[in-house]
Amino acid sequence: MNVAADMPVHPVLLGGLAAMLDASGALFLPDEGTLVVADLHLEKGSAYGTRGQFLPPYDSRATLERLAEVIDRLRPRRVVALGDSFHDRQAQGRLGHADALLLQTLMAGRDWLWITGNHDPLPPADIGGDVAAMATIGALRLVHEPTLMDGPEAAGHLHPAARVHLRGRSVRRRCFATCGTRMILPAFGAYAGGLNLRDRVFSPYFPAFLTAYMLGQARVYAVGRRMLLPD
Amino acid sequence: MDQRHTGAKTEAENAAQDLPPRFRDWFAARGWQPRPHQLELLRLARSGRSALLVAPTGAGKTLAGFLPTLVELAQGAPMAAASSPPPAERRGGSGWGAPGPGREAQDDERIASSDRPPPLAPPRRKRGEGERSIHTLYISPLKALAVDIARNLETPVAEMGLGLRIETRTGDASAHKRTRQIERPPDILLTTPEQLALLIAHREARSLFGGLKRIVLDELHALVTSKRGDLLALGLARLRTIAGPDLTMVGLSATVREPEALALYLVGSSIVPDVIPGQSAEGAQGKGIQQRESSARPRTANTPPGSPSLASLAGDDTGSTNPPAAIVVAPPGAPAELTVLDAEAALPLAGHTARHAMAEVYDAIRRHKTTLVFVNTRLHAEYVFQELWRINEDGLPIALHHGSLDASQRRKVEAAMAEGRLRGVVCTSTLDLGIDWGDVDLVVNIGAPKGASRLMQRIGRANHRLDEPSRAFLVPANRFEMLECRAALDAVAEAAQDTPEPRVGALDVLAQHVLGMACAEPFDALALYDEVRSAAPYRDLTWEDFEAVVDFVATGGYALRAYERFAKIRRGPDGLWRVTDARTAQHYRMNVGTIIEADMLKVRLGRVMNRKPGAPGTVMRGGRVLGEVEEYFAEGLTAGDTFVFGGEVLRFEGIIENEVRVTRATAADPKVPSYAGGKFPLSTFLAARVRAMIADPSSWSVLPAEVAGWLARQQDRSILPGRDELLVETFERAGRHYLVAYPFEGRLAHQTLGMLLTRRLERARLKPLGFVANDYGLAVWGLSDISAAISGGRLSIDALFGPDMLGDDLEEWLEESALMKRTFRHCAIISGLIEKRFPGQEKTGRQVTMSTDLVYDVLRRHEPGHILMKAARADAATGLLDIRRLSDMLARIRGRIVHQALPHVSPLSVAIILEIGREAVYGEASDAILAEAEAQLMEEALS
Structure with a gap:
C-alpha cells in the first residue's frame, strides 16, 4: 500500500491485518471495509448538565459530525463502536432530535455493531444495529476493555493520550497505543479526556514494545516509548 | 467640654478642636498631632461625603480611614465604660457632636432623605431590627493585612476605652465565629473582597449591612486593576443598595497619576431608572432605561494654606444620588533617595540575572540594618538568594520569601524579620503590599521595575517614617533595563505614576455575582441591572449582555436549550429570579472568588531507590514538602534535570500523584536556568519614556558609559528610532x-x-x-x-x-x-461553568481529565457568540x-x-x-x- 505521508491515514499492521490509523482517532481495516471507533461518550456534556454544570451541549453533535466526516471519506461497509458509545443509560433520551437523526443517517446502509462498555452495558434497544460484548474479524478480537488474552486485539476504554516535549514546547494529544499485536484506540468523543500512556495501568498490555500514534491536525505521528513523558 | 477655642483658626485646626476630648487627650498623651489629612477625612465624614485619600506610605492612612468611625462610635459611648454597651446607645448616626439620635429617628431620616428607587425587594425586617448591623466594614486585598490592621486598631480603642467590637472574617474563620458574626455583628468588621461576596450572598445580608455607615477600602489602587476589583465593585453596589444614602466610602490609595478613576470606582455612578422596577424584563429590553449618571468631573477646590491639597469631585447633582467622592491628597513624604546601581562590572547586553552586580548588592546589605531585595519572579528570587549566599563571607542572616514556599516557612521568615533578626530578605511581589515587617532601611530592586507605581510601592517598604527619606537601589540586569530604570527614576522624581487602566467589568465575574445575589434573596432582573451598572466597571454594560449572563447562570445560556429542566435559578410568576435548590447556594459558596492560582504542584523531597540508567527509579514516599511550583514549570522538566528551589539545588525525579518528587542534587550548578524574565509587562507609561530617552541623545549623559556608547554605536551602524x-x-x-x-x-x-x-x-x-x-x-x-x-x-x-x-x-x-485556552479556562471557572477544584476533591493518581480545552473547542465551533466566549475574548484583549x-x-x-x-x-x-x-x-x-x-x-x- 502506498500512502503519502500527509494523508490522514497511516498504514500499520495489526496482528498481520492491514490497518489504517486515521487522524480523527478511528481505525480502518480496508480489507474488511470496517471502521472501528472507541468511546464516543455521546451526551457526556448533558450528563454534567443534570448536575448543574452546564457544559456546552454540543459534544454529541461534534462527535457525530466528525464520525460523519470519516465515514464519508472512507466509506466503510461496517462500523464497530468499541463500547462506551453512550455516556450513560439515559443518554439516548437526552440526545437531541437532530443528533439522533444524524446518527440514523450514518447507520443507514451499512452494518453497525455496538460493542457494550461499562458506561453502556445495554445500548439503547431501539437504536438499531447489532449488539455484542465482543467480536472478531479474522483473528482480530474487538472488545471494550483490553484483555491479557493471546492474539491480536483492538480495544478502547482507557482513552490513551501521549505527551512529548521538545525545544521547550510540550504537546499532549490523544493517541493509538500499539505493540503491533494489540492496540488501544483513542477515545473518539468530543468530551472524552485522555489518560497518559505513562500511567501504570497501560504497562501490562505493552510489556515489551510500544508505539504511540499521536493524533495531529492532518495525520498521526509515530512516537517511540522513550519520547513519552508523564503529565 | 471645651469644644471650641476662640481666635482665628485654619480649617484644620478647627477640625482638630472637633476631636472629642478623649481623642485629643489620646493624641496628646502619645505626643502626636493629628495630621491634616486625618482631620480632613473626619470633616468630610461629618458632611456625609465619601473620600479617596491618596497618601504615601507612613502617612497614617489607616488611622485616617478609621478615625471618623471611632469618633462617631465613641460619641454615642459612655465616657468611662470599656465594656460593650448596647449598640443603640453607641451609634451616633449623622448628628455629629450632639448626642446620637435614637435608631428610630435615624431610620426615619434615612428614608425621608432618600431619593433612591425603592430597594430591590421589600425589606424583610421591621424597623428596629437593623440595630444588629455592622457599622464599619474594612476591606483589604490581603488577609494578613486585615488581621494586622485589626490588631493595630485594638490599641487606640482600648486606650481610649471605646469598648468596640472589632473582628476579622477571613477564609480561616471557624464556623462558630462565622455564625456568631451574623447573629451578633461586630462594630467593625475587617475582611477581604471574597468574604464580602460571601456575606452579601447570605440570607441575612440585609440585616447585617442595613445599618452600615462606612466602608474603608485599603490599597484600593492595587484592588481595582483586576477581576477582584470587579467583584468588589459589584459588592459595593449591593452594599449601597442595602445601606442607603447614609453610607460613605473611604478609599486609601498609594500615589496614582489620575485618582479621579479611583474616586469614581469608590462611589460608583448612579443610575435612576425611568422604568418602574417590577416591569417585565422582556418588555423593557433596556430601551426604556435612561441612564443619568453623575458626570463626576474633578474640580479643584480652594486649598487653604497649610492644609492638604483637596481636589473636590463636585458632580453635577442632577440624577446623581451618590454624592461624589472628595479626593484628599496628603503631602508627599521626604523624597526617596534613589540610586541606579552602576556596578563595577560592565552591564551585560542581555540576560536577567544581574549576576554582575551581586557583590555590590551584598555590600549594600552589609552596610544596612535590614534590606529587602525585590525581584520579579520566584525562580529569580531563588537564583539571587543562592548567589548572595555564595559570597556571604560574613554569614549574614539572609532569607528567602516568595509565594511558592511553604506557608510555615514564610511565617518563620516574617517573624524573624519583625524581630529584627534578619539582615536581608530576597522576596517577590508577595511583600509589595501589606504589613510592616520590622525596620527596613534599604530596598534593592533587581531587574527593571516595570512600572513607576510598583517601584514606589516597593520603595515605600523601606522606612515607614514619613519625614525620613526611603533609600533604594535599582539594579538593572541588562542595558535595556538600565534605560527602563532611568526612566522609572525620572518618573519617581516627578511623582509621575502609571495610571491603572479603568477596567471594563468582566462578564464571568458578573455571572458569579448574579448567582450570589440569587442566593441572598429573589431578585428582579431590571433592578439588579441598574444596581450592577452603578458599579463603575459595569457602567456601560448593555442590557443584552446582562440578560445573557442571567440566562447563562440559569441554564448555561445556549442557543440549544438543553438544560431548562436543570435550571439553577428560575424566574417565578412574580417576576423574581430565585435559586432552585439549596445545593446551588452551597456550590456558590465553594467557588466564590476570582483568583485562579496557576496550577501548582507540591514539591516533595524524597530518596530514590534502585536507580537504573534511563529509568526514573523508585522514589520513596513520605519526605518533606518544600513548597509548590507552577505546573508548567514542572512539565518542562525531565527526570535528572536539576533546578534551584528553596535555596537548594534539587534533582527532578518525576511527577507522582500530582506531586513533584525531588532529591537533593550534588551538583552546585543547576542545569535548568532560572527563568527570570519579567512577570509583569513593562507599563505603557514607562515604555513611552524609554522610547523618548533613546530618541534623545542629550539625555544619555545620565547613563553609564557602556550604555551610552551602545546607543551611539546603534546610531552609527543602524538608526535610532x-x-x-x-x-x-x-x-x-x-x-x-x-x-x-x-x-x-x-x-x-x-x-x-x-x-x-x-x-x-x-x-x-x-x-x-x-x-x-x-x-x-x-x-x-x-x-x-x-x-x-x-x-x-x-x-x-x-x-x-x-x-x-x-x-x-x-x-x-x-x-x-494555548494562551487563549488558558484564558477560557479562567473564565469557565470564575463564571461557575466548571467548578474550582477544592480540597478533598482532587483526583489522585490515575486520572482521566476532561479539560476545558475540549469544552473550548466544542463551544468555539458550535456557538462562537456565546457569552463565555465573549468574556474570554475580552480577557484576551487585556490579559495574557x-x-x-x-x-x-x-x-x-x-x-x-x-x-x-x-x-x-x-x-x-x-x-x-x-x-x-x-x-x-x-x-x-x-x-x-x-x-x-x-x-x-x-x-x-x-x-
Whole structure:
C-alpha cells in the first residue's frame, strides 16, 4: 500500500491485518471495509448538565459530525463502536432530535455493531444495529476493555493520550497505543479526556514494545516509548 | 467640654478642636498631632461625603480611614465604660457632636432623605431590627493585612476605652465565629473582597449591612486593576443598595497619576431608572432605561494654606444620588533617595540575572540594618538568594520569601524579620503590599521595575517614617533595563505614576455575582441591572449582555436549550429570579472568588531507590514538602534535570500523584536556568519614556558609559528610532535571516505580535523558524532572506505590520492558542461553568481529565457568540495576549515604520537575539513538534 505521508491515514499492521490509523482517532481495516471507533461518550456534556454544570451541549453533535466526516471519506461497509458509545443509560433520551437523526443517517446502509462498555452495558434497544460484548474479524478480537488474552486485539476504554516535549514546547494529544499485536484506540468523543500512556495501568498490555500514534491536525505521528513523558 | 477655642483658626485646626476630648487627650498623651489629612477625612465624614485619600506610605492612612468611625462610635459611648454597651446607645448616626439620635429617628431620616428607587425587594425586617448591623466594614486585598490592621486598631480603642467590637472574617474563620458574626455583628468588621461576596450572598445580608455607615477600602489602587476589583465593585453596589444614602466610602490609595478613576470606582455612578422596577424584563429590553449618571468631573477646590491639597469631585447633582467622592491628597513624604546601581562590572547586553552586580548588592546589605531585595519572579528570587549566599563571607542572616514556599516557612521568615533578626530578605511581589515587617532601611530592586507605581510601592517598604527619606537601589540586569530604570527614576522624581487602566467589568465575574445575589434573596432582573451598572466597571454594560449572563447562570445560556429542566435559578410568576435548590447556594459558596492560582504542584523531597540508567527509579514516599511550583514549570522538566528551589539545588525525579518528587542534587550548578524574565509587562507609561530617552541623545549623559556608547554605536551602524517610530531591522547572521523590531510594548504584546508575524512570514513563504520576545522588542528568524524579499517587492513591511493582522490571522491563531485556552479556562471557572477544584476533591493518581480545552473547542465551533466566549475574548484583549496594547501600537506606528536592511547585526538587536536560548523560543506547540518527535523515532530505528 502506498500512502503519502500527509494523508490522514497511516498504514500499520495489526496482528498481520492491514490497518489504517486515521487522524480523527478511528481505525480502518480496508480489507474488511470496517471502521472501528472507541468511546464516543455521546451526551457526556448533558450528563454534567443534570448536575448543574452546564457544559456546552454540543459534544454529541461534534462527535457525530466528525464520525460523519470519516465515514464519508472512507466509506466503510461496517462500523464497530468499541463500547462506551453512550455516556450513560439515559443518554439516548437526552440526545437531541437532530443528533439522533444524524446518527440514523450514518447507520443507514451499512452494518453497525455496538460493542457494550461499562458506561453502556445495554445500548439503547431501539437504536438499531447489532449488539455484542465482543467480536472478531479474522483473528482480530474487538472488545471494550483490553484483555491479557493471546492474539491480536483492538480495544478502547482507557482513552490513551501521549505527551512529548521538545525545544521547550510540550504537546499532549490523544493517541493509538500499539505493540503491533494489540492496540488501544483513542477515545473518539468530543468530551472524552485522555489518560497518559505513562500511567501504570497501560504497562501490562505493552510489556515489551510500544508505539504511540499521536493524533495531529492532518495525520498521526509515530512516537517511540522513550519520547513519552508523564503529565 | 471645651469644644471650641476662640481666635482665628485654619480649617484644620478647627477640625482638630472637633476631636472629642478623649481623642485629643489620646493624641496628646502619645505626643502626636493629628495630621491634616486625618482631620480632613473626619470633616468630610461629618458632611456625609465619601473620600479617596491618596497618601504615601507612613502617612497614617489607616488611622485616617478609621478615625471618623471611632469618633462617631465613641460619641454615642459612655465616657468611662470599656465594656460593650448596647449598640443603640453607641451609634451616633449623622448628628455629629450632639448626642446620637435614637435608631428610630435615624431610620426615619434615612428614608425621608432618600431619593433612591425603592430597594430591590421589600425589606424583610421591621424597623428596629437593623440595630444588629455592622457599622464599619474594612476591606483589604490581603488577609494578613486585615488581621494586622485589626490588631493595630485594638490599641487606640482600648486606650481610649471605646469598648468596640472589632473582628476579622477571613477564609480561616471557624464556623462558630462565622455564625456568631451574623447573629451578633461586630462594630467593625475587617475582611477581604471574597468574604464580602460571601456575606452579601447570605440570607441575612440585609440585616447585617442595613445599618452600615462606612466602608474603608485599603490599597484600593492595587484592588481595582483586576477581576477582584470587579467583584468588589459589584459588592459595593449591593452594599449601597442595602445601606442607603447614609453610607460613605473611604478609599486609601498609594500615589496614582489620575485618582479621579479611583474616586469614581469608590462611589460608583448612579443610575435612576425611568422604568418602574417590577416591569417585565422582556418588555423593557433596556430601551426604556435612561441612564443619568453623575458626570463626576474633578474640580479643584480652594486649598487653604497649610492644609492638604483637596481636589473636590463636585458632580453635577442632577440624577446623581451618590454624592461624589472628595479626593484628599496628603503631602508627599521626604523624597526617596534613589540610586541606579552602576556596578563595577560592565552591564551585560542581555540576560536577567544581574549576576554582575551581586557583590555590590551584598555590600549594600552589609552596610544596612535590614534590606529587602525585590525581584520579579520566584525562580529569580531563588537564583539571587543562592548567589548572595555564595559570597556571604560574613554569614549574614539572609532569607528567602516568595509565594511558592511553604506557608510555615514564610511565617518563620516574617517573624524573624519583625524581630529584627534578619539582615536581608530576597522576596517577590508577595511583600509589595501589606504589613510592616520590622525596620527596613534599604530596598534593592533587581531587574527593571516595570512600572513607576510598583517601584514606589516597593520603595515605600523601606522606612515607614514619613519625614525620613526611603533609600533604594535599582539594579538593572541588562542595558535595556538600565534605560527602563532611568526612566522609572525620572518618573519617581516627578511623582509621575502609571495610571491603572479603568477596567471594563468582566462578564464571568458578573455571572458569579448574579448567582450570589440569587442566593441572598429573589431578585428582579431590571433592578439588579441598574444596581450592577452603578458599579463603575459595569457602567456601560448593555442590557443584552446582562440578560445573557442571567440566562447563562440559569441554564448555561445556549442557543440549544438543553438544560431548562436543570435550571439553577428560575424566574417565578412574580417576576423574581430565585435559586432552585439549596445545593446551588452551597456550590456558590465553594467557588466564590476570582483568583485562579496557576496550577501548582507540591514539591516533595524524597530518596530514590534502585536507580537504573534511563529509568526514573523508585522514589520513596513520605519526605518533606518544600513548597509548590507552577505546573508548567514542572512539565518542562525531565527526570535528572536539576533546578534551584528553596535555596537548594534539587534533582527532578518525576511527577507522582500530582506531586513533584525531588532529591537533593550534588551538583552546585543547576542545569535548568532560572527563568527570570519579567512577570509583569513593562507599563505603557514607562515604555513611552524609554522610547523618548533613546530618541534623545542629550539625555544619555545620565547613563553609564557602556550604555551610552551602545546607543551611539546603534546610531552609527543602524538608526535610532524617533519616539513614535517603530524600527524594524533585517539582516543575516550565520545562515539565518533575522527580523528584529523594537515596539517597547511589553512581553505579552510582543509574544502575540511574534505569533502573528510568524504566521504572515510563513504565508509569504519566508520559512520562519521561531522567535523570541522580551519587554522591549522581538526577533523572528528563518531560512529565507527577508531583506531581499522586501527590496524585491515581495514583502511590504507596512503590510506585514498592518493592523489587519488582528483580523483573520488573530482569529486563526486563537483557534489553537494555548494562551487563549488558558484564558477560557479562567473564565469557565470564575463564571461557575466548571467548578474550582477544592480540597478533598482532587483526583489522585490515575486520572482521566476532561479539560476545558475540549469544552473550548466544542463551544468555539458550535456557538462562537456565546457569552463565555465573549468574556474570554475580552480577557484576551487585556490579559495574557495583551491584544489591546498591540492594537494601540499598530495604530500608533502606521506610516512611521523605519526599516533598515543591514549587512550585519545591529547593537540594539544583539540585546534581543542574545535572548535566544535563554528565553523560551515561541511558536505554538504544534504538529511540528510531533513531526520532530517522529523523526527521532525514525533515527532510532535506523541507527
